[in-house]
Amino acid sequence: xxxxxxxxxxxxxxxxxxxxxxxxxxxxxxxxxxxxxxxxxxxxxxxxxxxxxxxxxxxxxxxxxxxxxxxxxxxxxxxxxxxxxxxxxxxxxxxxxxxxxxxxxxxxxxxxxxxxxxxxxxxxxxxxxxxxxxxxxxxxxxxxxxxxxxxxxxxxxxxxxxxxxxxxxxxxxxxxxxxxxxxxxxxxxxxxxxxxxxxxxxxxxxxxxxxxxxxxxxxxxxxxxxxxxxxxxxxxxxxxxxxxxxxxxxxxxxxxxxxxxxxxxxxxxxxxxxxxxxxxxxxxxxxxxxxxxxxxxxxxxxxxxxxxxxxxxxxxxxxxxxxxxxxxxxxxxxxxxxxxxxxxxxxxxxxxxxxxxxxxxxxxxxxxxxxxxxxxxxxxxxxxxxxxxxxxxxxxxxxxxxxxxxxxxxxxxxxxxxxxxxxxxxxxxxxxxxxxxx
Numbered sequence: 460x461x462x463x464x465x466x467x468x469x470x471x472x473x474x475x476x477x478x479x480x481x482x483x484x485x486x487x488x489x490x491x492x493x494x495x496x497x498x499x500x501x502x503x504x505x506x507x508x509x510x511x512x513x514x515x516x517x518x519x520x521x522x523x524x525x526x527x528x529x530x531x532x533x534x535x536x537x538x539x540x541x542x543x544x545x546x547x548x549x550x551x552x553x554x555x556x557x558x559x560x561x562x563x564x565x566x567x568x569x570x571x572x573x574x575x576x577x578x579x580x581x582x583x584x585x586x587x588x589x590x591x592x593x594x595x596x597x598x599x600x601x602x603x604x605x606x607x608x609x610x611x612x613x614x615x616x617x618x619x620x621x622x623x624x625x626x627x628x629x630x631x632x633x634x635x636x637x638x639x640x641x642x643x644x645x646x647x648x649x650x651x652x653x654x655x656x657x658x659x660x661x662x663x664x665x666x667x668x669x670x671x672x673x674x675x676x677x678x679x680x681x682x683x684x685x686x687x688x689x690x691x692x693x694x695x696x697x698x699x700x701x702x703x704x705x706x707x708x709x710x711x712x713x714x715x716x717x718x719x720x721x722x723x724x725x726x727x728x729x730x731x732x733x734x735x736x737x738x739x740x741x742x743x744x745x746x747x748x749x750x751x752x753x754x755x756x757x758x759x760x761x762x763x764x765x766x767x768x769x770x771x772x773x774x775x776x777x778x779x780x781x782x783x784x785x786x787x788x789x790x791x792x793x794x795x796x797x798x799x800x801x802x803x804x805x806x807x808x809x810x811x812x813x814x815x816x817x818x819x820x821x822x823x824x825x826x827x828x829x830x831x832x833x834x835x836x837x838x839x840x841x842x843x844x845x846x847x848x849x850x851x852x853x854x855x856x857x858x859x860x861x862x863x864x865x866x867x868x869x870x871x872x873x874x875x876x877x878x879x880x881x882x883x884x885x886x887x888x889x890x891x892x893x894x895x896x897x
Contacts, residue, residue, distance in 0.1 A: 463845050465881050466735060466852025466894060467872075468516040469507045469864055471739065474543035477518070477857040478671050480770055480822035481739070481761035483538050488859035501556035503861050510868030511882050513745075513894050514561035514592060515547040515553055516684075516854060521567060521598060522606035524773025528780045531602065534773065539562025547583060554587035561890030563592035563684055570607050570618070571596070573627040574667050580681045581632065581673040589889035591679030594684040594704070599620055600773055614794075618691045623662045626701055628657050628680075631667070634654075635675040650674075682891050688801070697723035697734070702894060706826050708805045710848040712736055717849025720829040735894060736853040738844060741824035742855065743831045744870050755831045758858050759823065764815070767822035774821075775800055784815040802826025824856045834874040841871075842880060 471477045475494055482488050492499040507515055508568055518692045523541045525530035536539050553562050564583075566576065566649035587625060597617045599787045604611040612620070660667045679854065686701035687693050696703050697720060707713045724734060742854040743758065745751035768779045776794040789811060793800045801825055803817045812820070828844075830837045844850040857863055875881035 460878055461897075463846060464879070464897065465841060465850075465875060466516045466737065467510065467512045467881075468854050468876065469503070469512055469519065470516050470739070470854045470856045471503070471860070472518045472520075472540060472543050473546045473549055474540060475541060476538045476748060478825045479758065479762075479856065480537065480539075480658060480766050481763050482758070482859050484859070485758065486762045487862050489861075492563060492861065493859075495544075497549075497552045499748040500552050503864065504557045504560050504562075506861055506864050506868055508557040508560040510864070510872045511885060512560060513852070514563050514590075514595070514890060516563040516592075517549070517565060518594075519543065519546045519565040519567070519596075519723045520600070520773075521570070521603040522600075523602060524769060525602040525605065526600075526776065526778050527772040528771035529778065533594065533769035535641065536770065537763045539766050539770045539773070540670045542685045545875070547579060548777055549589070550583045550591060551586050551769050554590050557591075559592040559885040559888075559893065561592060561682070561893065562587065563594055563682070565596055567592040567596050567598045567603070568624045569603065569612070570609075572667075573624050573665055574631065575672075575851070577628050577631040577671060578673050581671075581676045584676035584678050584681055585673075589891070591678070592682035592684050592702070592890055592894075595625065595699070595782070596686070601776075602773065602798040618687075618695050621662045621814050622698075623664050625683075627658075627660050627665050627667055631671040632675075632680045635673075637675055640674060643715050649671055671807065672713050678889050680889055682894060688799070693723055697727050697729065700734055701891065702735040702737055704739065704854055706799055707848075708802045708826060708828060710843060712801075712805055713844060713848030713850060737848055737854050738850045739825065739827035740841070740844075740853040741827050741829045741858065742867055742871065743829070743858065744834055744837055744861075744866050746833065746870075747784060747833050748836065751831045751833065751836075753874035755829075757820070762819060762822045764818065767818035768814075771818045772823050779814055779818065781816050785813050786815055788817045799826055805892075811834065824858075827854075829855055834870040837871050837881070838874040838878060841875065842878070845880070859860060880896075 474485050520540055523534040525531040527533050550562045550609045587867040636654035641651050655670050682701050684702050685696035687696040743751050743755045797878045806820050830840050886896050
């Protein structure tokens with residue numbers, strides 16, 4: 460039986476810092492690059508395409524976290540995912556500099572109507588020749604709702620709202636037939652109205668009446684991503700996602716998640732393997748283990764404790780400035796992102812984790828497994844995660860950029876290819892074709 464081949468995505472944000480707090484301080488971060496300029500993103504895209512990645516995956520947050528000491532001061536002070544610019548704006552820059560690389564954008568359903576979301580994503584799918592994915596999220600942090608001047612909605616109903624949101628998006632995306640544009644110059648008819656359906660949607664949360672303003676894009680719909688980790692979130696992902704992003708600290712948790720998703724897919728009539736499971740991973744690679752460990756220690760030395768606490772507070776809800784650093788996080792009620800918090804709970808194999816330990820661990824890579832070693836070491840673990848953990852691929856979280864991706868492409872990708880665990884060329888022309896290939 461042929462071995463499963465990994466899918467790879469580069470996990471970044473449109474900002475100075477991504478998912479390793481304090482990396483802007485690192486001596487090898489963005490040397491001679493300005494993250495605010497197109498050239499940086501073009502180079503990042505070309506690097507990932509040289510490594511045959513499926514996509515650059517852009518995380519997002521809509522406002523600076525503001526619940527640490529009831530302020531966003533620490534978020535700004537330590538560049539905790541801040542400043543962060545709007546993610547979809549760099550899609551044409553990245554895809555314009557590449558031929559195959561996709562771009563996944565995280566866009567919230569909380570403050571934008573489905574009609575305009577469809578228009579934006581379909582436009583980007585056209586401009587990228589079918590290489591766009593949408594990470595469907597609802598805003599989870601207080602800072603976002605404060606910034607938009609709205610009271611935070613009932614979390615218990617957020618998936619009901621997102622379900623209706625997507626159902627309206629589907630109707631709009633599917634309303635244009637593939638042959639709706641006739642472009643008959645002799646008759647003067649450009650679009651056959653009979654092949655563009657009027658939408659009359661009257662839901663509990665959303666209403667829309669009229670035709671979609673954007674013609675059918677190369678993929679029809681963007682590739683849909685989800686990161687649901689609660690029971691409700693997993694059900695939602697099983698119904699809608701084409702790929703799922705999950706963070707689990709070890710093989711046992713990965714396997715449990717894969718088995719659970721498989722059961723949920725079967726319940727809704729979807730084929731096993733029809734949804735790609737992409738697990739978060741951070742790597743520090745070097746020619747020798749000693750050099751890799753030294754590089755890892757330099758990365759950890761850049762993490763500011765207060766910035767780490769502010770980020771953890773932003774993701775999970777509690778103001779961690781009010782807790783003793785030696786208190787166990789298992790004793791703290793968490794209203795925020797449950798799945799990511801579980802990665803902290805199991806960081807020490809289920810042993811108690813202090814607030815200090817949790818913050819510094821989370822600030823390294825959002826609770827993802829961190830592989831430190833030679834290309835062979837890293838490939839060994841990636842194979843285990845695929846063969847025993849159920850992973851179809853990996854979301855590679857950035858440390859210092861663009862160097863961390865350059866090193867992975869130059870050192871780990873050839874090792875995976877030599878083992879038959881990674882593609883040697885792109886097989887499709889759209890992101891969906893490449894992502895769903897085996």
